[in-house]
Amino acid sequence: MGFEVLDRQSVVPLYFQIQQHLLEQIRSGSLKAGDPVPSEQEISARLRVSRMTARQALKSLCNLGLVYSQRGKGTFVSGRKLEKDFRQLLSFSEEMHQRGSQPRSKVLTFEPVLAPAEVAAALHLEPNEQIVRLRRVRLADSISVCIETTHVPEKLFPDLLKSFEPTQSLYEEMAQRYGIRVAYADEVAEASAATPAEAKLLRIRHKAPVFRFTRTAFSVDGRAIEFVKSVYRGDRCKVVSRLTRQVKIGGR
Amino acid sequence: MGFEVLDRQSVVPLYFQIQQHLLEQIRSGSLKAGDPVPSEQEISARLRVSRMTARQALKSLCNLGLVYSQRGKGTFVSGRKLEKDFRQLLSFSEEMHQRGSQPRSKVLTFEPVLAPAEVAAALHLEPNEQIVRLRRVRLADSISVCIETTHVPEKLFPDLLKSFEPTQSLYEEMAQRYGIRVAYADEVAEASAATPAEAKLLRIRHKAPVFRFTRTAFSVDGRAIEFVKSVYRGDRCKVVSRLTRQVKIGGR
DNA sequence: AAGTGGTCTAGACCACTCG
């Protein structure tokens, strides 16, 4: 733990600078799984910050799951790997970039429609409200990977049809042009078999194994902003999750 | 926000008492999605605690995803439901109980074996180290739902073969008798088709859609303690996840 | 201007773990 780490003039909070510094040590391997992290008092003394600030840095690492604390013993690097970001909410484009693949899209349709019942229910709209529907075949390195049908409410994204270039990233457009940021999504995955039409688009056998996903995305304030149905080739797609065992909240 | 909420003699931390009180208001519906939660200063003044303590209570609710804060505006109840705990790490027994179904198990084999390469790699063991393998057909309300093969290292759970009743919950046994608690698990799901043997055990058609899961469970200190392979009927199983969009950690 | 959350300080007492 160096002494020259902190820039007190910076707008970056002190606790965050400390957090980043420790993060770097974990990433680089200077701190390995099981190693003790500098204690709150040590950070406090060495970097001349209050103990609460040191604590906040450690707490944030703890929340990220990178370290864990034991009362009376200390704080230690946990066994989890940094490399894998499990089950983040990523758009298709982002996911492909992260894997180092080149994403491409073939647009099937991009049009205004009246919300079918299932979509209206998921997005909390009145039946037959106006939505924009975008159907795309998604490719990774020129191989068809999935068929994706996205639905967004027209009223949240007016003029999307005119302004959006449907081969681009929708999440970026939402953030840049409309200031609406996706915070989380609920997703349901099913194991199924390809229909003839799907098989043709994905260039796989009829009845080959596929994943069917339905995903509803929400903004921080809990508004439903996107509903997606997608079909992924079973042989080119695995769903990786990290499950955590939590304390019960609010239960009796 | 009442005044009689806090018990200052209690061993329960003040921030936790405050958190529980707010939680109750959200659960009961007194505070609805979008409603502002009492501000830090209000809690601080009304309950005569320091602002940092009030803040800690709100922070913990924030980490649970039940409220969100906006600088300069306030803290608000988020749109998420309390009812659904998405994608917790649950054992089969726990999952069925939560759904209100009756779990049952048919034990196929329960025996010591030498770890095959795949299992040894997942559990970080030497090849051919001693493990205990348990193969079960799992039933919900008397319908076969999945075939599950569990592997645990013998050295972590000595005498498991003698003491454990294999129709019971393994996670409970681990916690009760060995003091080893599962903290999280990494899981990979694939969409596939049933083999003839699997089809027979699950009473489904040959080549019917199934999920294949492999799961490695870890304790808090990052030790791998369990490796499970399972096959679920595709028509009786959906994988529900909540995905969150996080800040990048440790990236460039 | 008033109210909000975000950060920070310099102390304090406690329960716990370990040698």
Add this chain to the structure above:
DNA sequence: GAGTGGTCTAGACCACTTG
């Protein structure tokens, strides 16, 4: 007994939002 994390206090300054 020395060191650890868990909790708590009573202040402070800041940036941000809203009327």
